Amino acid sequence: MSGESKAIVAQGLSKRFQSFLAVDNLDLEIAKGEVVGFIGPNGAGKSTTLRMLCGLLRPSSGKAHVAGYDVEKDPEAVREHIGYMSQKFSLYNDLTVRENLRFFGGIYRVPKKEFAGRMNFAVSMAGLEGREDMLVHTLAGGWKQRLALGCAILHRPPILFLDEPTSGVEPEARRRFWDLIHDLASDGVTILVSTHYMDEAEYCNRIALINRGRLVAMGSPGELRLRDLGGKLVEIACSPLGAAVNALAGSVIEAAIFGDRLHAVLDPNGPDGEEIRKLLEEKGMNVGAIRMVSPSLEDVFVRLVSGGKEERVLS
Amino acid sequence: MAYKETLQIRRDPRSLAIALLMPLMQMLMLGYGVSLDIKHVPLCLYDQENSQNSRLLADDFVSSKWFSVSRVLTSEEGIRDAMDRGECVAALVIPSNFSRRLAMTKRASVQAIFDATDVNTTNIALGYAQGIMARTSTLPSTVDFEPGTWFNETLDSRNFIIPGVIAVILALVGAQLTSLTISREWERGTMEQLISTPISASEVLVGKLIPYVAIGFINAGFCLVSAVYWFGVPFRGSMGTLFVTTSLFIVVVLGIGYLISVxxxxxxxxSQIxxxxxxLPTTLLSGYTFPIDQMPQAIQAISLxxxxxxxxxxxxxxxxxxxxLDDLWMPVSGLAIYAIVIVWLASTAFRKRLD
Incomplete structure (x- = not known):
């Protein structure tokens, strides 16, 4: 059994699909009441990890405990303590809001006496008052998402796994969704939520950065931002951007397109800002302002992910 | 679970219509189309005598709905010729001494020649010919009845086919519908949600099947009513026996659909599987169209x-x-064993895992 204060513990968790290693030796410790963001590019192994933690996939090796229960040996006990929202939208479209809630209330074995209250809570949380008898497929994305969350928390699980709950939802609805997540967290619910929206990372207590099945970094957004990139970060206004990235390869530690600008991590032993300008202008590019910026999470992310790549090439 | 499934079935009126109308359509199609009654078998007539008696006999063939005279021949060779051309499947030859022998010995013979390339048709046509001969009032019978027609006095193969059709329909519709229930949830992504909950495998099984059992019984009712009142098949057994055996069969069929679906x-x-x-097994090996005792030994064994x-x-x-039930203990226990095995398999087949 794992420590009392830990909601989720994974040790050396791996999942292999034939020759493909989807999750590679993942260690994870999440305390009760934490909101942890699971961040990484598509195919990084986020969903696979969440599914293993829900007891839906059997780990190839390693162990995981959720709410103190072994996900491999006792998946049913795990399931009684979790709420899970899968990546694919997963309510019954041909049922009404009320019927969906009733169905999930039934299979989560919500006591009859409490059901009405919980349903009202879920409905008001999703902002669906007065729409209880609408068929789900007629609802807009944000509503569906909130309803799905409502269904997943009907049985008041202490732990929630949300797999990209906000993908494909408009920004306003995304923000509302995160408000809900924080409301739940303030009630003591532990939440592990995967996303590929970098801005959402800022909403989390901690971030687990995952790439190619490996945990690359873990820490609060503040901690991660302080990570040493290995050099100063500069923002370069130039065009064309793609060619500039190629031109800088080898001269800087890292260069990446960032919106309509270029972000580059300067090598302390390599060219400085002005030398970079010359280098780019020699190749016939237009170079505007070059200025120092403080790294955002995304910068750290790009750096860590590409660092991981190099490791792979070497090993 | 069962309630939700019922709601979903109701919400999908098209599927429900298919579920309920398909059996009716199939009943009509199979009941008529697969009828083994072959009507208007083309017949060549070679009346060597051309007397009043011989014409009476020939008229019996002509006026029956089973034969229609496609050609009147004047020579023996004509038969071969007509058959080669496919102008007839059967030929009736009335010898020139027909009336004389009838008068003298009270026994006369006519020759019937069948094109046996299609054995099935031939057998049936032969049966018809025997029937006509037997009922011909003017003439003594020249061929004996076959005992196979005991329970089907009217020589109407429909009485034989329709009960089989009911089995085919229940099997088809039942397995089809249930085969979709689990796979639909996989396809829509709701299954992943479902298996992340504490619901048990047997709850899924029971919840999924109850509404389809109901549909199965409605269909069985449809089939029974149309068999008896539309097709006029005699129903001599008891409803109780029918209910017990139909229940068993519905369980087997739905269980198979569920297994596939999982x-x-x-x-x-x-649905393809x-x-x-x-x-395949229902139409070909169940004895519904082709009698089991006429199959090769190996196939007979398979049909068990x-x-x-x-x-x-x-x-x-x-x-x-x-x-x-007491007369039928053998097939009923066969079906019951099947039902038990299928339910056992179905209840263990559903795994709450993605891998």
Whole structure:
């Protein structure tokens, strides 16, 4: 059994699909009441990890405990303590809001006496008052998402796994969704939520950065931002951007397109800002302002992910 | 679970219509189309005598709905010729001494020649010919009845076919519908949600099947009513026996559909396989069209494991012979064993895992 204060513990968790290693030796410790963001590019192994933690996939090796229960040996006990929202939208479209809630209330074995209250809570949380008898497929994305969350928390699980709950939802609805997540967290619910929206990372207590099945970094957004990139970060206004990235390869530690600008991590032993300008202008590019910026999470992310790549090439 | 499934079935009026209308359509199509009654078998007539008696006999053939005279011949060789050209399947030869022998010995013979390339048709046509000969008032019978027509006095193969059709329809529709229930949830992504909850595998099984059991019974009712009132098949057995055996069969069929559904995660694949495992054995090996005792030994052995075979046997016996459970203990226990095995398999097949 794992420590009392830990909601989720994974040790050396791996999942292999034939020759493909989807999750590679993942260690994870999440305390009760934490909101942890699971961040990484598509195919990084986020969903696979969440599914293993829900007891839906059997780990190839390693162990995981959720709410103190072994996900491999006792998946049913795990399931009684979790709420899970899968990546694919997963309510019954041909049922009404009320019927969906009733169905999930039934299979989560919500006591009859409490059901009405919980349903009202879920409905008001999703902002669906007065729409209880609408068929789900007629609802807009944000509503569906909130309803799905409502269904997943009907049985008041202490732990929630949300797999990209906000993908494909408009920004306003995304923000509302995160408000809900924080409301739940303030009630003591532990939440592990995967996303590929970098801005959402800022909403989390901690971030687990995952790439190619490996945990690359873990820490609060503040901690991660302080990570040493290995050099100063500069923002370069130039065009064309793609060619500039190629031109800088080898001269800087890292260069990446960032919106309509270029972000580059300067090598302390390599060219400085002005030398970079010359280098780019020699190749016939237009170079505007070059200025120092403080790294955002995304910068750290790009750096860590590409660092991981190099490791792979070497090993 | 069952409630939700019922709601979903109701919300999908098209599927529900298919579920309920398909059996009716199939009943009509199979009842008429697969009828083994061959009407208007082309017949060549070679009347060597051309007397009043011979014409009376020929008229019996001509006026029956089973034969129609395609050609009147004047020579023996003409028969071969007409058959080669496919102008007739049967030829009736009335010898020139027909009336004389009839008058002298009270026994005369006519020759009937059949084109046996299609054995099935030939057998049936032969049966018709025998029937006509037997009923011909003017003439003594020259051929004996076959005992096979005991329970089907009217020589109407429909009475034989329709009970089989009921089995085919219940198997087809039942397995088809249930084969979709689990795979539909996989396809829509709701299954992943479902298995992340504490719901148990047997709750899924029972919840999924209850509404379809109901549909199965409605269909069975449809079939029974149309068989008796539309097709005029005699029903001599008891409703109780029919109910017990039909329940068993519905359980088997739905269980098979469910098993397929659990294994195959796409709706299309599931329904195709369901079609394969129900259509082929039911239509070909159940004895519904082709009598089992005329199959090769090896196929007969295979048909022992073909579940519809038991139900087809049971239905025929209930309809035509009025058999009760005690007469039918063999096929009923065969079906019951099947039901137990299928339910056991189905209850263990569903795994709450993605891998």
């Amino acid at each position: 294994r195959v995660r796409s709706q299309l694949g599931a 369901a079609l394969l495992v129900t259509m 494991v073909v579940y519809p075979r038991y139900f087809v046997t049971i239905l025929r016996a209930i309809f035509l012979k009025g058999s009760g």
